Amino acid sequence: MDGVGDSALNKAITPQDRLSVVLAEDMAAVNRLIRERMASEHAPRIPEVTAHLIEAGGKRLRPMLTLATARMMGYAGEDHVKLAATVEFIHTATLLHDDVVDESHRRRGRPTANLLWDNKSSVLVGDYLFARSFQLMVETGSLRVLDILADASATIAEGEVLQLTAAQDLRTDEGVYLQVIRGKTAALFAAATEVGGVIAGASAAEVAALREYGDALGIAFQIVDDILDYGGSDAIIGKNTGDDFRERKLTLPLIKAVAKASAEERAFWERVIERSDQRDGDLARAMVILQRHSAISGSRADAEAWVDRAKAALNNLPVHPLREILSELADYVVRRIS
Amino acid sequence: MDGVGDSALNKAITPQDRLSVVLAEDMAAVNRLIRERMASEHAPRIPEVTAHLIEAGGKRLRPMLTLATARMMGYAGEDHVKLAATVEFIHTATLLHDDVVDESHRRRGRPTANLLWDNKSSVLVGDYLFARSFQLMVETGSLRVLDILADASATIAEGEVLQLTAAQDLRTDEGVYLQVIRGKTAALFAAATEVGGVIAGASAAEVAALREYGDALGIAFQIVDDILDYGGSDAIIGKNTGDDFRERKLTLPLIKAVAKASAEERAFWERVIERSDQRDGDLARAMVILQRHSAISGSRADAEAWVDRAKAALNNLPVHPLREILSELADYVVRRIS
Numbered sequence A, B: 001m002d003g004v005g006d007s008a009l010n011k012a013i014t015p016q017d018r019l020s021v022v023l024a025e026d027m028a029a030v031n032r033l034i035r036e037r038m039a040s041e042h043a044p045r046i047p048e049v050t051a052h053l054i055e056a057g058g059k060r061l062r063p064m065l066t067l068a069t070a071r072m073m074g075y076a077g078e079d080h081v082k083l084a085a086t087v088e089f090i091h092t093a094t095l096l097h098d099d100v101v102d103e104s105h106r107r108r109g110r111p112t113a114n115l116l117w118d119n120k121s122s123v124l125v126g127d128y129l130f131a132r133s134f135q136l137m138v139e140t141g142s143l144r145v146l147d148i149l150a151d152a153s154a155t156i157a158e159g160e161v162l163q164l165t166a167a168q169d170l171r172t173d174e175g176v177y178l179q180v181i182r183g184k185t186a187a188l189f190a191a192a193t194e195v196g197g198v199i200a201g202a203s204a205a206e207v208a209a210l211r212e213y214g215d216a217l218g219i220a221f222q223i224v225d226d227i228l229d230y231g232g233s234d235a236i237i238g239k240n241t242g243d244d245f246r247e248r249k250l251t252l253p254l255i256k257a258v259a260k261a262s263a264e265e266r267a268f269w270e271r272v273i274e275r276s277d278q279r280d281g282d283l284a285r286a287m288v289i290l291q292r293h294s295a296i297s298g299s300r301a302d303a304e305a306w307v308d309r310a311k312a313a314l315n316n317l318p319v320h321p322l323r324e325i326l327s328e329l330a331d332y333v334v335r336r337i338s
Helices: A006-012 A016-022 A024-037 A047-054 A063-074 A079-101 A118-139 A143-166 A174-199 A204-228 A252-259 A263-274 A282-292 A295-314 A321-335 B006-012 B015-022 B024-037 B047-056 B061-072 B079-101 B119-139 B144-167 B174-200 B204-228 B254-257 B264-275 B281-294 B295-314 B321-335
Strands: none
Touching: A016 A024, A016 A079, A016 B119, A016 B295, A024 A063, A047 A079, A047 A118, A047 B144, A063 A174, A063 A204, A063 A321, A063 B295, A079 A118, A079 A174, A079 B119, A079 B295, A118 A174, A118 B079, A118 B119, A118 B144, A143 A174, A143 A282, A143 B047, A143 B119, A174 A204, A174 A252, A204 A252, A204 A263, A204 A295, A204 A321, A252 A263, A252 A282, A252 A295, A263 A282, A263 B254, A282 A295, A282 B254, A295 A321, A295 B295, A321 B144, A321 B174, B015 B024, B015 B321, B024 B079, B024 B119, B047 B079, B047 B264, B061 B174, B061 B204, B061 B321, B079 B119, B079 B144, B079 B174, B079 B281, B119 B144, B144 B174, B174 B204, B174 B254, B254 B295, B264 B281, B264 B321, B281 B295, B295 B321
């Protein structure tokens, strides 16, 4: 760190990197626990598939939320490590199943498990990780934590099923979209931050604020992801621009554009989304239409409003250095766009 | 019942039917709870897929084991209904995922969900049912029950993954086979009977006996299923003779025949199982070889030994009419063969 002061360092790195630094010791314990629990005495396929995904350089954002909220609320025990590993296992299990459902071939810039092994392995190893996460949370002995994570698991699966039917249907509106992303993304963020407060013995109001922070952060995060799909680069998100368009997923930018469509635009959306008749140049045309109706900037404004809600929720919590980083993390989620 | 005495009735119907009669009220409550909890406010696809499978005339054997063991041990509360529904949801979720993994087209004599809808729906609705089962067991408030069912879930998934790699490999021996079927079948039977005892407040020795009964019954049940695959009829098991052979699954009859194979037979097994080169007449030839080495009768003897273990375990439990039916149920499992 020669010649670089702490404050300069703090500005140069992202809030997520700062969380990694502050929580380095806890995260090392989480990573040890993950490696230990993804082992299988009898089925070596399990750690192979899991390691491929878990060691692919994911940023461990969700487990860090659990560690950060638990520490911020003064937790001094060991169970936050178990819960952080639980959250990462649930996340990894959903990624394995998502890649089967979406027939994806790349994730985090690498071939997906369903491509390297097969769909069978992805389905069953995902099931195994769900079960392992369940064992870990039982070890905490907290029925309240189990209740929160059971509800989150059901909401995640429900959101994924809803997305199956909502995609490719131009009637999908912003209300349905919000339900889908609450399920597929925000439910786990909200559970991750809520259980951090619960094991720390935070008050009901504090737990509610933590949950609201996680929910709003998760919604903003997913809206930004969906925006990036129409304009990010490979380097940023590790997937190609236009994937959602090609898969005919009704995400927020498209929903906003469809709501304002002229008759001609409507015919275009019906052809490319509902009838799946996509031709060369259609993605470019879609992006021109999105621009015309300010669909990207409108989506970004929505994401910013959710970031504001996330930060407002934090104001109901005690002042703490981790609270500041979590606040900056919310801002950073939207900064990924520019 | 005109003209038919109770004892004549008892002989005419199977032990499973008798369980249904004795537990009719409890099972009605389980079925109500299942219908209530498979609903989804937002995603109508979920109850559609679930109903297809759950209302297809499955015999509800696993939930009846939970009800029967809880009642036998004197339980007078309501939670056995929740646990029975939990067990049926876990079973249904694994069926949905199994059919994706096996690329099955028929189950219980009807088209599978993956065929009627798609693999995506089967994967995600399976995940939803796992999550719902998890919510139900949390409602019982028993950490011990949660521990048992979390371990069972992990063992089930591990057994399924092990089967992926053990199938199609002639080195798979009886030890590996036992591990696979303990996972894919016996783990849920054992958990179903164990939790029945746990919520009833049975002693440690009684709970261990209940668990051993479920484990041995499940193993016998799966061995018989694997035997039926080489000789049952559609009417009995709802799938076609030789499915395992065509899918190159190393089940007990085949493992026993491979262990005694002549050089010529070994070459045959290598061709049809390992190299997947199957021709007309190969199934018939396989069945001749199984016969030659008494592989079916040997497997049947193994199943009978497990039935004896199941019945012996029951002897450690108090005398009760349900105990007698459970004992007859164990015998009945093997009688399905003849």
